[in-house]
Amino acid sequence: MSTYMANPQTVERKWYVVDAEDLVMGRLASQVASILRGKNKPTFTPHVDCGDYVIVVNASKIKLTGKKLDQKLYRYHTGYPGGLKEITYRKLMANKSEFAFKEAVRRMLPKGPLGYSMLKKLRVYAGPEHEQLAQKPEVLVLK
Numbered sequence: 001m002s003t004y005m006a007n008p009q010t011v012e013r014k015w016y017v018v019d020a021e022d023l024v025m026g027r028l029a030s031q032v033a034s035i036l037r038g039k040n041k042p043t044f045t046p047h048v049d050c051g052d053y054v055i056v057v058n059a060s061k062i063k064l065t066g067k068k069l070d071q072k073l074y075r076y077h078t079g080y081p082g083g084l085k086e087i088t089y090r091k092l093m094a095n096k097s098e099f100a101f102k103e104a105v106r107r108m109l110p111k112g113p114l115g116y117s118m119l120k121k122l123r124v125y126a127g128p129e130h131e132q133l134a135q136k137p138e139v140l141v142l143k
Contacts, residue, residue, distance in 0.1 A: 025062045053122075074089060
């Protein structure tokens with residue numbers, strides 16, 4: 001008996017929609033990253049993008065536990081000398097909540113071309129509406 005290896009042509013993908021209201025960011029991001037990667041399927045193959053599509057709505061209502069809103073910093077560099085910028089997550093969640101969640105998921109996925117293709121299957125919306133009604137996504141309830 002040989003081990004099953006999935007290939008990109010035979011992967012069956014589903015669409016899921018997740019309501020992120022009152023859920024903790026890190027726990028939700030790790031579960032979404034697992035679905036994007038395909039680890040919830042019995043046909044998971046580490047070197048193949050076999051994950052599903054995930055739509056996250058109400059990203060502006062995600063919670064951060066403890067004092068993370070004021071103490072956790074999002075850092076980026078402009079490319080110029082002395083160009084390190086820091087923003088608290090309170091400001092980031094107020095202005096760019098979709099970006100904050102997508103960045104949390106991106107950092108949990110593999111680096112390189114495989115991770116980039118997995119991240120393209122994630123759609124994040126700040127409000128309750130999304131544009132993927134034609135794909136008929138299933139509602140996924142995460143704890």
